[in-house]
Amino acid sequence: MNRRIVSGPAPISAGVVGLGYWGPNLLRGLLELPEVEVRHICDLDEERLAAFSRRYPRATPTTCYDTLLADPELDAIIIATPVYTHFELASAALRAGKHTFVEKPLACSTAQAQELIELARAHDVRLMCGQTFLYSPPVREVKRLVDTHELGDIFFISSSRVNLGLHQRDVSVVWDLAPHDFSILLYWLEEMPESVAAAGRASIMRGIHDVAFISLQFPSGVLANVELSWLAPSKLRRTAIVGSNKMVLYEDGTAEPVRVFDRGVVYQDPETFGEYQLSYRSGDILSPRIAATEPLVAELAEFAQLIRTRKESPNLEIARQIVTLVEAAHESLDRGGVPVAVADHSRVADLTAA
Numbered sequence: 001m002n003r004r005i006v007s008g009p010a011p012i013s014a015g016v017v018g019l020g021y022w023g024p025n026l027l028r029g030l031l032e033l034p035e036v037e038v039r040h041i042c043d044l045d046e047e048r049l050a051a052f053s054r055r056y057p058r059a060t061p062t063t064c065y066d067t068l069l070a071d072p073e074l075d076a077i078i079i080a081t082p083v084y085t086h087f088e089l090a091s092a093a094l095r096a097g098k099h100t101f102v103e104k105p106l107a108c109s110t111a112q113a114q115e116l117i118e119l120a121r122a123h124d125v126r127l128m129c130g131q132t133f134l135y136s137p138p139v140r141e142v143k144r145l146v147d148t149h150e151l152g153d154i155f156f157i158s159s160s161r162v163n164l165g166l167h168q169r170d171v172s173v174v175w176d177l178a179p180h181d182f183s184i185l186l187y188w189l190e191e192m193p194e195s196v197a198a199a200g201r202a203s204i205m206r207g208i209h210d211v212a213f214i215s216l217q218f219p220s221g222v223l224a225n226v227e228l229s230w231l232a233p234s235k236l237r238r239t240a241i242v243g244s245n246k247m248v249l250y251e252d253g254t255a256e257p258v259r260v261f262d263r264g265v266v267y268q269d270p271e272t273f274g275e276y277q278l279s280y281r282s283g284d285i286l287s288p289r290i291a292a293t294e295p296l297v298a299e300l301a302e303f304a305q306l307i308r309t310r311k312e313s314p315n316l317e318i319a320r321q322i323v324t325l326v327e328a329a330h331e332s333l334d335r336g337g338v339p340v341a342v343a344d345h346s347r348v349a350d351l352t353a354a
């Protein structure tokens with residue numbers, strides 16, 4: 001009997017660097033992908049490395065990042081280390097010809113983010129930034145509601161991302177949490193804000209802001225407010241999108257993460273009616289069915305797909321814009337909360353010239 005031998009492409013061999021809070025989630029996500037084989041795990045902390053090595057015996061543990069760079073059999077490197085290390089580790093990976101996935105934010109400055117993008121192009125390897133929320137089914141459902149104009153014109157968006165912890169020692173709450181909200185806003189609205197104002201406070205550790213209230217003004221007129229904090233009585237991940245036709249509440253991690261409110265206010269011009277006419281509309285509340293796919297696995301699957309198809313990540317532009325917005329927010333924090341014009345921002349001028 002003839003047996004047909006089915007053979008697909010060899011799996012992509014990957015190394016995961018940084019096994020702190022988030023790296024293990026990426027490791028778990030990679031192990032769900034049959035097209036990826038985890039060949040190395042790397043962390044400077046030997047105890048942590050030993051613990052994960054027991055759990056994942058097929059991956060070779062190392063404290064030496066250069067071992068990954070020098071391995072000719074290694075296709076890709078996944079970086080989940082602190083923000084200040086991203087540029088150094090990612091640029092070394094790209095120069096070594098490795099496809100590179102870097103956790104958010106891509107780098108500590110727009111110039112560094114731009115350099116990474118150019119390095120990836122020069123070495124013809126894929127670069128992707130971990131912006132998990134762009135793969136979240138509720139975020140995608142809201143995008144559909146915005147794009148189909150079901151909400152009408154968007155007036156404003158108000159978001160809270162607060163919890164007690166995890167205090168970071170090296171970066172502010174803005175570097176830590178704003179990339180999530182900025183990625184979602186840029187994805188939904190497809191425009192860069194023209195100005196950013198941020199007020200905040202370093203309540204616990206000197207010099208590290210742990211609460212920030214950020215306002216973003218978009219050229220279309222949309223106003224967004226983002227509240228971020230590591231100091232809050234309870235965890236909240238809530239965004240309200242208020243449009244001229246309908247309003248939406250997106251609450252991550254709840255049983256009904258997207259609720260569409262057929263509510264609004266109708267205003268009639270006093271010139272026509274002699275006096276102000278306001279009527280409030282309060283219709284149905286709809287909770288659309290949301291797919292149960294895990295964003296983290298979807299994002300890593302896209303990275304594998306980009307490697308296979310040799311395509312540039314569609315989210316690189318957003319990754320760079322996020323860094324620019326965090327820089328602008330910090331500039332505003334340093335200047336007592338004054339609005340910083342993003343178009344006048346020198347680092348943004350570089351960005352638009354690119």
Ligand SMILES: NC(=O)c1ccc[n+]([C@@H]2O[C@H](COP(=O)([O-])OP(=O)(O)OC[C@H]3O[C@@H](n4cnc5c(N)ncnc54)[C@H](O)[C@@H]3O)[C@@H](O)[C@H]2O)c1
Nearest residue numbers: 018019020021022023042043044045080081082103104132
């Ligand atoms: N996408 C998300 O939802 C999400 C959530 C949390 C964190 N993150 C991102 O993940 C990254 C890591 O955050 P974290 O909270 O896990 O940090 P962490 O401090 O808990 O862990 C970082 C790990 O990296 C290791 N490390 C540092 N420098 C290293 C080096 N040069 N070589 C090898 N290992 C090194 C440390 O020993 C530590 O174990 C950050 O970029 C953060 O923004 C993303």
